[in-house]
Amino acid sequence: LYRVLSAHRQSVDQRRTYRNYNEAFIGRHIGPRDADKKVMLETLGFKNIEELISATIPQNIRLTRDLKLTNPMCETDILKRLQSIADLNNIKWRTFMGMGYYNCVTPTPILRNIFENPGWTTPYTPYQAEIAQGRLESLLNYQTMICELTALDITNASLLDEGTAAAEAMQMCFRHHKEKRNKFLVSNNAHPQTMAIVKTRAHALDIQVDAFDGTKDVFDGRTKLGDLFDLSQYCGVLVNFPDTNGNVDNLTSIVEQSKAKECIVVVATDLLALTMIKPPGEYGPGCDIAIGTAQRFGIPLNYGGPHAAFLACRDYLTRLIPGRVVGLTKDAQGNQALRLALQTREQHIRRDKATSNICTAQALLANMSAMYAIYHGPKGLKDIAKLIHEKTLYLARKIAENEDNRVVTYMPFDTLKVVVKHQKYIRSKAEARHINLRYYPDGKHVGVSLDETVTDQDLKDLVWIFGAHEEYEKTGEIKFEDDLLENGIESTPLGRKSEFLTHPLFNTYHSEMKLVRYMKRLENKDISLVHSMIPLGSCTMKLNATTEMIPSSWPHFASLHPYQPPSQTKGYQLMINELENDLCQLTGYDNVSFQPNSGAQGEYAGLRVIKSYLEYQNEGHRDICLIPVSAHGTNPASAHMAGMRVEAILVQKDGKIDINYLKEKLSKFSDRIACLMVTYPSTFGVFEESIMEICDLIHSCGSAQVYLDGANMNAQVGLCRPGDYGSDVSHLNLHKTFCIPHGGGGPGMGPIAVKKHCIITSQYMIYRYLIQIMLLIIPLIVTFVHHNHFGTVSAAPWGSAAILPISWAYIKLMGGQGLRHASEVAILNANYMSVKLKDAYKVLYRGVNGTVAHEFILDVRDFKKTAGVEAMDIAKRLQDYGFHAPTVSFPVANTLMIEPTESEDKQELDRFCDAMIRIRSEIRDIETGLMDRKVNPLKCAPHTQRVICSSDWNRPYTREMAAFPASYIKPETKMWPTVGRIDDIYGDTHLFCTCPPVTDQLY
Amino acid sequence: LYRVLSAHRQSVDQRRTYRNYNEAFIGRHIGPRDADKKVMLETLGFKNIEELISATIPQNIRLTRDLKLTNPMCETDILKRLQSIADLNNIKWRTFMGMGYYNCVTPTPILRNIFENPGWTTPYTPYQAEIAQGRLESLLNYQTMICELTALDITNASLLDEGTAAAEAMQMCFRHHKEKRNKFLVSNNAHPQTMAIVKTRAHALDIQVDAFDGTKDVFDGRTKLGDLFDLSQYCGVLVNFPDTNGNVDNLTSIVEQSKAKECIVVVATDLLALTMIKPPGEYGPGCDIAIGTAQRFGIPLNYGGPHAAFLACRDYLTRLIPGRVVGLTKDAQGNQALRLALQTREQHIRRDKATSNICTAQALLANMSAMYAIYHGPKGLKDIAKLIHEKTLYLARKIAENEDNRVVTYMPFDTLKVVVKHQKYIRSKAEARHINLRYYPDGKHVGVSLDETVTDQDLKDLVWIFGAHEEYEKTGEIKFEDDLLENGIESTPLGRKSEFLTHPLFNTYHSEMKLVRYMKRLENKDISLVHSMIPLGSCTMKLNATTEMIPSSWPHFASLHPYQPPSQTKGYQLMINELENDLCQLTGYDNVSFQPNSGAQGEYAGLRVIKSYLEYQNEGHRDICLIPVSAHGTNPASAHMAGMRVEAILVQKDGKIDINYLKEKLSKFSDRIACLMVTYPSTFGVFEESIMEICDLIHSCGSAQVYLDGANMNAQVGLCRPGDYGSDVSHLNLHKTFCIPHGGGGPGMGPIAVKKHCIITSQYMIYRYLIQIMLLIIPLIVTFVHHNHFGTVSAAPWGSAAILPISWAYIKLMGGQGLRHASEVAILNANYMSVKLKDAYKVLYRGVNGTVAHEFILDVRDFKKTAGVEAMDIAKRLQDYGFHAPTVSFPVANTLMIEPTESEDKQELDRFCDAMIRIRSEIRDIETGLMDRKVNPLKCAPHTQRVICSSDWNRPYTREMAAFPASYIKPETKMWPTVGRIDDIYGDTHLFCTCPPVTDQLY
Ligand SMILES: Cc1ncc(COP(=O)(O)O)c(C=O)c1O
Ligand SMILES: Cc1ncc(COP(=O)(O)O)c(C=O)c1O
């Protein structure tokens, strides 16, 4: 009946694990027990699970063999194996390469209570604000920190990395100028990877990127930038501050010249430096956008990620900000509340007109960085900066003592660029002490960046490497002359005079007890997977198993710099190669690139691959991307970013792609079609029968390609493979199907998988990038004649490498059979719910045999008429039942899309269905007039303790009906919304996106 | 003004940490900021903190120099240093030594969500049941598990270790026979350490322990035990089951013979074996007590501890059970609730008449073991047992194939004892493969115990070691013949037939999602240090810093067997030696023994040291222990256990020891005085001026000694040292002053520190013990002529070694100045509160200058008359304010003792004082008749959501007054009690101490 894995046992070790199916990890990951599955199948009227799957997935795309993966391993063995892989990463090396990545100390209370705590790692993006006030507050803290340090007005709640933040800033400038000024200027002292990403992005949008020599002369205004470039043609100019060579320059001249020509100055900056140097915002109008990374605020290097990037700007650019912004508003009772503001900018509303394609960002890391600032406070942060600065000045002085060296950094904060006599000799000395420095590709310069973790011994080693006088050899002690800091950057006009982080929030939680309590108080406001199912359609909120999560905290994965030589990171290479092989096996593709840090980023990268491929095929003129109207908002937004024109494809009444309509478009645009971008199973929750036919149709159209959005891979793994049935490129949301937790809105990973014919462009993206870094060729975008290499999409070669062990472990723990069974149960769970709910609600779409895929849509549009009730009311009412809402109004307005995943067991599904059925009967009470149309449990939902516990209660229903509408909602364990229904309009018309002044004591 | 540590900085590294006082760990550990301290001192009317300390601590005992400790290290460096120490523990070795300690797998969700989660590690023992239902439920689960596996009626909520559980069982037998039968019989097949502890305990109580040869003949009844011993003289008989050599014997004969003579059979057993073998309870009446450890249910070896031990018995012995027992009762609203049952048995009520001196036990580990059983369920547990059994039978068969070997274990579960030709040869082969076996001291036998973690490779290595035929060499695969398990123990009359753990609780939470949610649901019911201050006087609920906690999960500390050769555990030796040195430096003592697993255990050990010392001085007749009436209940209970007679010392009206009364006693009993047992500063919260005089008085009395209860060391560290002012022996509650978290009722550590003249007896206890283990001399108690070695108090040589890194790290992080400042602030905080509260409440005792020590007593006795309000009512009302109560009715009935510790900041102290002051005014409303004497917020406290959210509310005060009596208690963050006022009497008269039948679904 059920594919029993014990049949596949091969050794005693596996017998230990697999003697009983449910005792294996598979039984830990999958919710329902075998007996439950049986009952559920009976409810559905299927004899076994294979019958259900056969009825659901078109026969012509079924995978008819087992997946070729290694046998599943038990949790203990996986951790052992991963430890042995991790040990191949050499953590003896100290890396002072800088370039936007710095060693730092993650305060252990933050590590343990946020990063290692499922209460913080497993919630979703805080769209349901009433049960997300904890992380909304934390993100608001983050925004406040960014605004105050940059001295700008508004910021978003994180971006993917510093490089893409720069590209987003360029797009803002471009848009601000109504896409009329298609030139962008970049100082050649920006970080190379930032430049590479900006140029890659610009290329697709037909923006011309020009570089200027960011010399002291130019900054000081002796050479006028405006004389070199006609700034009135440029939408913006990007400068690094401090720059990649360590210099802090005076921005005044450039800002004034740019301002005069309405060219926006974008400053790529460093949060720690900003505690000591005059921040961008204080250079006055014209200096209007700042970007950077919050990595060194307590986030490990992570071999490149995850880290939170930031983008702050002046008020007038607010509506152009990419990504999510947290803002203040009030709730139904008039109490202050937080929620995501200005959502109309975003891809899920504005689609290809959105300010960017950003969906998943880096919420978890933003929260950690904000807590780091809260933990240290302004004085602590500045102390850290001062010590680094002092050591840098000391090192500069020492290095200069040796006449073989010349320090070319004239105004350093933490970084020095040095002309040395023999770069190779310096390098061999550094290697003898296990130190990585930055070796400039000209063979003449060496860079060194200091940070929070630099010890006396590190300094001594550096002094030795540069052959300077080790005067402390006598005493064993380094002495900092007093004049070092006295003549430091703070003493110059570039020093910061203004205060920052003066809000009590940053000046209160400095004892560990207080910080831990604050973090717990926020955590406990939010619903996460540790409380109840989060049935968000399209989001795949499945188990993020502890064993999968543990390795991400290991120093062997966490402490590596992304540009460390590969000889020191062999563990990462091995793990990533294995993951690539496994993902290829699961998808039917031939190669994977791990650069993209989110699904949306993957879409953009994948579409760029298609464009490059078309160019390679001499069909570079093809520019139309066909996208069904039901697509996720990121699809059109990404297509736009990739420089394609979006043509919408209509769907039929039954939810399927209208093939005739498609054919029309194909013939109409035939030689302009670049690709079809399609989600499968569809966003309507059905496996369309005609997917192969559709793919064939596209392929019959010259070199046109199929991009398959991999967000719904959780319905397919082990059952069918996009690479087999006709897709050419996909992104895979590792934070959905492959168990990376959502982190309350990131991190994620959206690697792209491609067929062989596309490898030439996609894979090269990575290796090329790596070669660039390693050989230290500044990665200017070169369109290779033979390779059609289109560039770089992320700052780090393998995106957020440190969370890849999660997906690696999931696949190895489950094995082929386990993964397949997970897909089967995901489909079983969804079908079971759709049947349980079918009498109460209309299930909008079903497949040919009446089944749904791994998710389904409930149509609640009628209730608007019959009871004045909308999908949002049901979503909010579910909070009273202790549940997070399903996806609201995607892909169809005023519907609910439910995706239970395989990790939820029957009892939880039953409980959720019961809640939905009770809500239906509450709606019926309104329909029949038993309950008022305005004042009823749905319209007034969610109900807070403030409301329920109040002496005043004059509703036409009881407190119990409001807060405890079913026996399983018990006062002892109920998760309460902490604010009432959010007032979105008020918030957007009274925009306020930093911490409000404190009116009350902090408890 | 404030001792600024930056004055002591010595290097750049330290400047990094100490540039600013508050940024150092000291500032993380200590709550109030410098500015707060200033305000607080002003409130007290002191110019600086030294003035306060001088006014508080008698000048003649002040430490007038700095502590000699290493400089404080920052958190990063501490973790690095500890990692390098940990690396000295060699974890390459696999250990199959058994003897009550087995490798096992800690499920990672349990590790991360319980052991590494401050929500579970930082609460106190659940005396305040209304805000402790989560861990009470978990402990009830544990009790259910123990009762079902042993098939006995009732059990407690854990004991310290298996050895002491055996000793407690012996005492139960002794007590049951009204202390008339002073003989106890022990099978020589018990674990050696168990025997040693039993004999040590027996010696003090004048019980004669006789050993019998536990041969098969005796068990099978061919040789009658009753013929060898007159069982009617024995209160009980202890047998190991399975025994230390691996045999499972039929207990029928011994049980029947014993029963006939009313001699109680105590069975030391193994929980995992009990899933396959007929449990003790099923051997019928007479087989009435079972003891053992829950270690192998998911708790790492931990080099000996912490682990939870259990003791289960039949109903008729209920009132003799040692330690805490969780039981069902109902709350004020009649709802089911849990609480600690039958407290009248315990030391804090019954004092020297208590069933034992147990206070701190092993709650955290009991909870983890219970979760392990919940995670695996009965079938999973049995599967694990079966696999181990199968491997053991396989190994036995293989070993026997080599004629040089003879397996002497005739009925094994997981352990084999083998006669080998050359023990040394076997040992050298084992060592070549990095395997530890048990080498019997006779030089002829070798023991091997298998466990959950044994892999194919382990088995192959063992086969090779015993020189058996490696037939799998051809195929590489081990094959288990089917007849192995078929003829295994289950097929014999000794097999278990009965079901166990059939309760839904053990058959529901098998997916990780479900388990994690269950653990979170329980966690969120309880108040712990992550929520608010827990001002329990005498308990020192201070910060348990994350950095201190992290190393306890490292495999280098967690995975070692306590009897592994010291050559493999050098890291532990080094760490323990350093900790010993530091503790000596802090206390003025000369040596420390780390055996005792709790304060009470330390008291017992310390008093035994004193007894031994007296015997060594030929004053062994001294047997009176003088104890002030205000002493903690453990003191008289321990004195009783140590075989001393307790004489109470009265205190004066002002709380001080009545010196004249003391002198009277001294002259009355002069040559019988063994020691004075005194707490300092006193349990009344004052530093008595006359402590030196008192110590001198005692010492003037022959060889009489001073035992100083170290529970209040948190007021003394760095300020005065017991070893300097006259004490001879102390225990140190590392779980109070030295930052081991309380774990909801354990683990703890109560090492004893002694002056040089006592070392001879105390220190020897350990080394002697170690030597015994290492040389494998069965540790019979030998009273050495020269050493007066009194025996063994714990099963493991260094008690709960795995939590010692916590205290080690705390001391190193703080350094001498930091520790001293912590004591100062502990005293400052207490004094600040006592002054804030002095207008509302009477502070019962103060020192000569009007100050208190680190804790103080509020006298609320008057309110009984004026308002019918008792201390308990105030305690419960505090829950409505979100606080855990102070210590109630200790040391004075109907008072509250408050100890804030140094880790709470001024804001938290203010908030707590505000709550107390508001409660005072609520009392005044009763006094003035504004509020009813029966129905008022105090008498009805605590108020649950069930009550507040109900439509029915007919109290003479509002819902808001009940639940939100101050502005800082906000609905969004309020911690609610989950049940109403506990009905203790109902519970004790309707005793029910396992999981109740499920009446409702499990949510
Ligand atoms: C169908 C679909 N495509 C793309 C995405 C975008 O993925 P990401 O949020 O990782 O950018 C999502 C995210 O929810 C999605 O559901
Ligand atoms: C004064 C005093 N002595 C002894 C003890 C007993 O310590 P333990 O609980 O570790 O056995 C305590 C415990 O609270 C105490 O307060």
Ligand SMILES: O=C([O-])O
């Ligand atoms: O446990 C105490 O009662 O201190």
